Amino acid sequence: MSSNHILVIEDDLQISQFLQSSLKANGYHTVCAHTIAEGKRLFDASKPALLVLDLNLPDGDGREVISYVRLNSDIPILVLSARQAEQEKVDCFNDGADDYLAKPFGVNELLARVKVALKRTAMMSLRDDVYHVDELTIDTVNSTVLLNQQPVHLTPIEFKLLFILVTKPGKAFTHRQLLTEVWGAEYVDDTHYLRIHMGRLRARLEKSPAAPRYLLTEAGIGYRLAAT
Known part of the structure; x- marks a missing residue:
């Protein structure tokens, strides 16, 4: 190819x-x-x-x-x-x-x-185990997240959400895709779960959660991780 x-x-x-x-x-x-x-x-x-x-x-x-x-x-x-x-x-x-x-x-x-x-x-x-942009580094092999070279402690659900998004930086994942992957197919309509945990994740990673740099919203669709 x-x-x-x-x-x-x-x-x-x-x-x-x-x-x-x-x-x-x-x-x-x-x-x-x-x-x-x-x-x-x-x-x-x-x-x-x-x-x-x-x-x-x-x-x-x-x-x-x-x-x-x-x-x-x-x-x-x-x-x-x-x-x-x-x-x-x-x-x-x-x-x-x-x-x-x-x-x-x-x-x-x-x-x-x-x-x-x-x-x-x-x-x-080239290296699909490490994502790096600005001050954020995500190592999927060692399951670590660094912000300004300092470890970020995430809950298991926050880790899972972030690690799904990092499989394809820049790609929009729908609410249904994220809910299915994290909670299971029976939770595809429970978007409030997603909003709560994405809000907490942004609070941990973003300098300004209201104007995020890394965890971006696709209105009416879902979320994506910044590509660059």
Whole structure:
């Protein structure tokens, strides 16, 4: 798998050509599919480093591709869609998407999100046991958290929440994903548990919990750990 190889699944020919030319001009190699079936085939054949995915495809809902890719790979998935309802975004994140960009979109924002996603993947593959940004260091192997080089003592639930977020810095995890991972599937509607513990976690890690640097809120969706 090449680190600059991107699979685009988009049925609109004009948008598809725009995506390919924009990505190529910035040093990326692309292949493009126009249907779910073709996208799955090219994913298996080309082993891309990142997937750019439209949802409205001729042979079905692009969310099917998210589920298919997640059975086989952990590559970043950037959804491009005219669907702007909050629940659509939540559903895509629950399925395993990493980012969601509503159409119409600007090419600079698209390229910035692609760059961040690929950089995050590269950094985590270089040393995926340690996360470091500013004064915060999280060592997942030794289960330690340092802030300003001083140990931070967390409860087991706080550790688990933080360690889920650190598996993919920059990725938004939905309330449902976090509740399921920490408390179990029967607690997916108990978002107040999540708010309480995230509030406590922020109080331990953030200089200003009301304006967090590390533990960021995705409104209506969930939480993410700052990527850089």
